[in-house]
Amino acid sequence: MLFVEANGAKIPSLGLGTWELSGRTCARVVEQALRLGYRHIDTAQVYENEREVGDALRASGVRRDDVFVTTKVWTNHFAPHDLERSVKESLARLRLPFVDLVLLHWPNSHVPLAETMGALAHAKQMGLTRHIGVSNFTVALVEEAVALSPEPLVCDQVEYHPYLDQAKVRAVCDQRGLALVAYSPIAKGRIKTDQTLVEIGRAHRKTPAQVCLRWLVQQNVAAIPRTSRVERLSENIEIFDFELSDDEMSRIAGLAHPRGRLTDFGFAPKWD
Ligand code: 1BO
DSSP: OOEEEETTEEEESBOEEOTTOOHHHHHHHHHHHHHHTOOEEEOOGGGTOHHHHHHHHHHHOOOGGGOEEEEEEOGGGOSHHHHHHHHHHHHHHHTOSOEEEEEEOSOOTTSOHHHHHHHHHHHHHTTSEEEEEEESOOHHHHHHHHHHOSSOEEEEEEEOBTTBOOHHHHHHHHHHTOEEEEESTTGGGGGGGOHHHHHHHHHHTOOHHHHHHHHHHTTTOEEOOOOSOHHHHHHHHOOSSOOOOHHHHHHHHTTOOTTOOOOOOTTSOOOO
């Protein structure tokens, strides 16, 4: 397993995303992932599966210190006291004394960012989390968050895959020492029949999804693919035994197009 190092955090390059996984399926997939060697699990208050993630963590028998656990605070809890209470409630559902990373799930322009960043930093200072960061933040918002945060930020988690150019947000993360964590890294399965990825995969005896995930980790990006299928868990983690050439990396980057974004909401920021 490779790691992305960022402002003191060591984030496993490949993790399991749990968005839209719930109940027994979530617990089963998380436990299987940990047994297969995953050491990075990503959840969120709004996914309503923190309880199952915590249960699976204990059932797996993997040492807590060996797993990097991320959760996120939803936007309606960004006022300082709400944020602290929300993180504590997440920990109670996970049944953990602290997590490795707490993120602001999406920007919320209705609460002053200075207040939210202060509260997030305070959660770290209280020992509720080892690290803090943001998600779905644009270049300008990353700059603002970094400037306002009393504690270093370790990541911006954003949608990123070959169909979505994220060069600008990657650049600001690099400059500010933040890791980029990619959600929907295989474009919700849309890459599976992509002829460029099929062709590159053939040369390495890998699937398009493996090529796609390798392309991300080779950029020093952490990827958190979600799946509910055990065979996909194995497929997604077998990406550390081959390397893409510079030419292959560029060909994959060339797949980006202006309508590549898959996750958007009315409350989303104005994207870069
Ligand atoms: C609404 C959730 C988006 C990805 O975390």
